Amino acid sequence: xxxxxxxxxxxxxxxxYGSQGWWPLSSIKTNNGYHPNNYKYPxxxxxxxxxxxxAILTQNTSWKNVEKAITNLKEINALxxxxxxxxxxxxIKQAIRPAGYFNQKYKKLVEFTKFFLSLKKxxxxxxxxxxxxxxxxxxxxxxxxxxxxxxxxxxxxxxKKLLLKNKMIPQAEKASYEDIQKLFMDNxxxxxxxxxxxxxxxxxxxxxxxx
DNA sequence: AGCCAGGCTACCG
DNA sequence: CGGTAGCATGGC
Numbered sequence: 001x002x003x004x005x006x007x008x009x010x011x012x013x014x015x016x017y018g019s020q021g022w023w024p025l026s027s028i029k030t031n032n033g034y035h036p037n038n039y040k041y042p043x044x045x046x047x048x049x050x051x052x053x054x055a056i057l058t059q060n061t062s063w064k065n066v067e068k069a070i071t072n073l074k075e076i077n078a079l080x081x082x083x084x085x086x087x088x089x090x091x092i093k094q095a096i097r098p099a100g101y102f103n104q105k106y107k108k109l110v111e112f113t114k115f116f117l118s119l120k121k122x123x124x125x126x127x128x129x130x131x132x133x134x135x136x137x138x139x140x141x142x143x144x145x146x147x148x149x150x151x152x153x154x155x156x157x158x159x160k161k162l163l164l165k166n167k168m169i170p171q172a173e174k175a176s177y178e179d180i181q182k183l184f185m186d187n188x189x190x191x192x193x194x195x196x197x198x199x200x201x202x203x204x205x206x207x208x209x210x211x
Numbered sequence: 212a213g214c215c216a217g218g219c220t221a222c223c224g
Numbered sequence: 225c226g227g228t229a230g231c232a233t234g235g236c
Contacts (some may be wrong), residue, residue: 022217055217062216065234100232104219136219156217203217 005168006187010194012211013201020200023051023146024063026070026079039193042147049081049116051147055139056108057099069099084113108134123148137177145199151190154199155180158206166211 024033025047035041042048050070057066072095073079078087092109093102111133115124129140137155144150155177164172169183188194205211 058216059218060216060231061218061233062235065216068234098233100216100234101219101230102232104231108219134219138218142217154217158217199217206217 003187006184009162009166009168009211010188010198010201013205014197016211017201017204020197020204022196022200023054025050026074039149039196046081048147049113050079052112052116052143053079053109055142055146056112056134057096057105059101059105059136059139061100065098065100069096072096072098081113081116085110085117104134123150126152141181142199145192145195149192151185151192151195153181153184153188153195155184156199156203156206158202159199162202162205162211 019036021031021034021036021038023041025035025041026033027047027050028035028041042051053073054066054070057069070079073092076087076091076095078084078092078095084092089106093106096102096105096109099105112135115128115132123144126140126144129135129143130137135143141152141154144152145154159180160172160175163169163175163180163183169175169180172180175183184195184198188198
């Protein structure tokens with residue numbers, strides 16, 4: 001039996017903020033890269049790579065700053081998975097500077113890109129992503145959900161605060177990442193579109209904290 | 212002028 | 225295991 005409150009909260013958020021159109025892509029010229037009610041992206045492997053890069057760059061960083069970094073990477077032709085590793089370290093670091101932690105994030109991007117290039121067509125497992133230096137639970141799940149369309153719920157700092165504020169889980173402050181992920185996944189159908197929209201809505205709300 | 216932003220690693224007890 | 229300093233920049 002599913003706990004209706006989890007789905008009710010989704011509808012409440014969606015009514016308040018509307019479809020979010022995550023994950024934004026630089027190749028989409030309208031709406032600043034967002035694509036509401038269109039869940040076909042990524043279409044190409046290059047778009048998939050861009051989502052992964054963005055997921056790493058946005059760790060503890062506002063998306064506004066990440067946009068600048070992505071624009072810079074594109075300008076030096078380093079957002080392309082085939083050229084990233086051939087671009088000089090100093091140029092990459094300069095490009096991603098606006099996203100902060102540029103020394104760490106440079107290393108994370110290098111480790112990730114090596115792994116990404118080693119893949120053929122299959123979807124990697126969650127554990128494979130977690131074994132990469134610089135990829136933690138939220139980044140791994142964001143990549144699986146938005147780059148690979150796997151029905152995995154992404155938990156972030158806003159998610160816990162939202163549950164706490166709405167008293168939807170006893171002692172939410174003590175709940176682990178996996179506990180919270182399980183709460184959502186146990187109470188929602190395994191639908192990547194629903195999970196993509198829900199997480200995006202939680203972030204939209206987290207920025208204004210209305211609900 | 213602080214505090215926060217779509218976290219993670221390393222290291223501590 | 226759980227808790228936390230350090231990582232860096234830009235916006236408000």
